[in-house]
Amino acid sequence: MNTVSETKTDNTLLVDMSQVAQARDTRALERLFDHYAPRIRAFCLSSQPGANLMADDIAQEVMIRIWNKAHLYNPSTASLNTWVFTIARNARIDYMRKNGRYQSDIDPEDFWSEMADENADPFREAQQQRDQVRIREGLTQLPSEQQQVLSKVYLEGKSHSEASEELGLPLGTVKSRVRLALNKLSVIIKR
Amino acid sequence: MLSCHPTIDILTEYAAGSLPLAHSLGVSVHLDQCPHCRDQVRRLNNIGAELFSEHSAEVRPDHMASLKSKVMASLVNHEETQAAVDDNTAFQHIPRSLRRWIPQGFNDLNWMPLTPSFKLATLSNESGGAQIALSRVKPGARLPNHTHTGNEITVVLKGAFSDDEGLYREGDFICRDHNHKHQPRVTKDAECICLIILDSPIEFTGWFTRLLNPIMRYFHPNSAAT
Known part of the structure; x- marks a missing residue:
């Protein structure tokens, strides 16, 4: 049941997104804001607990980027969640780069190549949706220790070695838990 | 492949x-x-x-409402913005994520000769972070024997080179750690240009090339600390 309602939400968001891209519909952007802004804030707060100002700044920045880049979004190369996640991830990295411990003139936006260059392909879109559903269902069935490392790495933005320090586990254990999880989610592509 | x-x-x-x-x-x-x-x-x-x-967190509705109006208010000026996708012309062979540092092609960079057959051009130094550079080696040349004091990532941009473990061609990604000591050799047919990312300076272990180590350290962003 849950899956059905999730998919419905996804479709509503997708309609809003295309309204933003094609009609520059600010109402649609407000609905996207209502859905995504709390998630972007939560995503930032998991890496920097208590940093509410940073979370607000990044949420704002991401929503503006969504508006400005709307015409670049192509549903056949990435689900909307994935697209917004990568923007939020990049914005978080960018924020840390500008305000963090060490300065760098590398711009994470330069890494967008992986998303931008795929040709539209209807089979890929269907494949994309199947992958997403499989991952969504698979995540809930992972053992808690594997869920824990995935959330350290993805949500808190910890490297494997930082995760191993914080969890008090050997680096090898962290790496193997991540890999086990990836295997269970059938995410690893065999060569 | x-x-x-x-x-x-x-x-x-x-x-x-x-x-x-x-x-x-x-x-x-x-x-x-x-x-x-x-x-x-x-x-x-x-x-x-x-x-x-x-993953969502609870937030006060009035807080979100004021954040939302801030976002909506700052849209106006941006409405016309279209990100220019830069994939023009002459420098197609340079990976997109490097074009910012190599706008005019490889030859235009500031190459520093280290040996007669080996040059280095620094693209970016993160303060306290890694050194990002290109290495350029003449066809058939051997690189001086060296070891890594930290992790080193190499991506081949042009040409090919080999070491004890194999042959590496354009696009190949090689990650070496500090336990690794090697002597790469460039294939005879063409020069080889690689992107190298050094967590800490390379150390040459050869008799004569050891003299280069102070230079390598000097150009590495971590050197200020030592």
Whole structure:
């Protein structure tokens, strides 16, 4: 049941997104804001607990980027969640780069190549949706220790070695838990 | 078909955004040429997207409302913005993520000759972080014997080289740690240009080339600390 309602939400968001891209519909952007802004804030707060100002700044920045880049979004190369996640991830990295411990003139936006260059392909879109559903269902069935490392790495933005320090586990254990999880989610592509 | 790819651990950290920026740059240059790893990263992004979209925190509604009006108010000026996609012309062979530093092609960079057959051009120094540079080696030349004091990522941009462990061609991604001591040799047919990302300076172990070590340290951003 849950899956059905999730998919419905996804479709509503997708309609809003295309309204933003094609009609520059600010109402649609407000609905996207209502859905995504709390998630972007939560995503930032998991890496920097208590940093509410940073979370607000990044949420704002991401929503503006969504508006400005709307015409670049192509549903056949990435689900909307994935697209917004990568923007939020990049914005978080960018924020840390500008305000963090060490300065760098590398711009994470330069890494967008992986998303931008795929040709539209209807089979890929269907494949994309199947992958997403499989991952969504698979995540809930992972053992808690594997869920824990995935959330350290993805949500808190910890490297494997930082995760191993914080969890008090050997680096090898962290790496193997991540890999086990990836295997269970059938995410690893065999060569 | 490329033979050397980043490990799944590296790709996961890349997708999660927890890989150091300098290393991420190396991965992205590889992705530019490797559809297989691009596909892999796309799937890894999907995991992040699921975790991201399932994870929300409670916020005061009035706080969100004021944040929303801030966003809506700042849209006006941006409405016409169209990100210019820069994939023009003469420098197609330079990976997109490096074009910012190499706008006029390889020859135009500030190359520093270290030996008669080996030159280095620094692209970026993160303060306290890694050194990002290009190495350029003449056809058939051997690189001085050296070891790494930290991790080193190499991505081949042009030509090919080999060492005891294999042959590396354009697009290949090689990650070496400090236990590794090697003497790369460039193939005879063409010069070889590589992107190198050094966590700490290279150390030459040869008799004569040891004299270069102070130079290597001098140009590395970490050197100020020592």
